[in-house]
Amino acid sequence: MDAAPHPKVVFNLNAGTIMRISTLILTSALASLQAHVATADNPIVQTLYTADPAPIVHNGRVYLYTGHDENGATTFVMKDWRLFSSADMVNWQDHGSPMSLATFRWATAQAWAGQPVLRNGQWYWYVPVRHTSGSMAIGVGVSDSGPTGPFRDALGKPLVMNNEIDPSVFIDDDGQAYLYWGNPNLWYVKLNADMVSYSGGVNKVALTAAGFGARSGNNANAQRPTTYEEGPWLYKRAGKYYMVFAANCCSEHLGWSTGPSATGPWTYGGVMMPTQGSSFTNHPGIIDFQGSSYLFYHNGALPGGGGYQRSVCVERFTYGANGSIPVINMSKEGAPQVGTLDPYMRQEAETIAWSSGVQTEICSEGGMDVLSINNNDYIKVKGVAFGSAGAKSFTARVSSATSGGKIELRLGSTSGTLLGTCSVPGTGGWQRWSSANCTVSGATGTHDLFFRFTGGSGELFRFNWWQFAQ
């Protein structure tokens, strides 16, 4: 797919006439994306480049914490972390950026791969960043207002610093918490109950071939005798402890090991995900949700994607009867939907299964809204359950500093059955919100719903939330 992104200028007038320049635009790849859009749900996010997934299940939702590759970067340029959530594994709500480099006064760069955990009502988010000394360090963000933050610097300094990266946090059944991290080595500390200090010193894991597989052939490396490279992810399932990790370099694959305790000893299991997908790194995050198991990872599958413009994806998988992890291929289809989406509840416009051309920003009414809506851009929402009685009307919360445009409501594709067309008027400002309402017909059963945006040239309108009525 030849899909070099071209620059797009967004005039963001709400924040004091600040001009934002963005280079991520997917319209050049619109035709090729539409070819597979009916089934594609990977990558999970199309509005920006994401990397290093850290999923966590909380109150019936999956919260997916990611890094963020800057558009057009030619090395790792990462300044903030992002959060998305979903109740069904396919429609993902954008929560914006709950934490950035600016959270840590002592950090200068490299908002790399972290992982959050919940303890005693507080969310602790362990992240690697570059310290003013030049060394990579592990910082801790903390939120006492839920998974979406905001997060503040828990310590005002690194929790631990040895110039290695990629923290993974795990709380065992007995309440003992562990923090692993490392590239090229693998380290851990036993966290105290306060989650921001540790006891027993910094421990180095013996990387043995029995534990992590021998590195061989083209990947042989005197400094790295085993396949372990970076990105550890520690968890416990059915009495077994799993250490999954990015392996070999470069390009990386994902590997797995198991052990009888959170500190091993580890036994190498094999390859979990082969080298695939046009990013020379990968990074695992594994959860169980609603009775199924999921692997989150990243690749370079978005238009303009590659090693420094990565995108987080997900696959469902099934453990072997003995607890083994199968070989999982990357796919465009992603995981199947869990349940359906209720169109009669208010849904955020930034809850998206797939989109083309649009971006998100902080909304003056709270949460996020969708901006950068141009003629022929669209948003797909998957598995929308209209029921047998069906919908009679549709309301969209919208704004426009120009003369607005239209939202076509279509089933199955951007050219599928038209349920209705909602006119969006000018509202006198990009953050002056009003509700547009229109009648719809033919909206029964369960379908993928496409919002196809039409109008003149330039940015047409912004979109905060929507709701159907019966």
Ligand SMILES: *[C@@H]1O[C@H](CO)[C@@H](O)[C@H](O)[C@H]1NC(C)=O
């Ligand atoms: C575990 O099961 C898998 C297949 O499900 C098999 O390939 C593997 O050899 C088994 N491992 C052990 C240690 O029995």
Ligand SMILES: *[C@@H]1O[C@H](CO)[C@@H](O)[C@H](O)[C@H]1NC(C)=O
């Ligand atoms: C993964 O892809 C390889 C190569 O195309 C194929 O041989 C294998 O069957 C696939 N595995 C699964 C589980 O789909």
Ligand SMILES: *[C@@H]1O[C@H](CO)[C@@H](O)[C@H](O)[C@H]1NC(C)=O
């Ligand atoms: C749209 O307007 C009609 C008439 O005022 C109202 O009955 C309906 O509830 C509105 N639709 C939504 C989704 O709010």
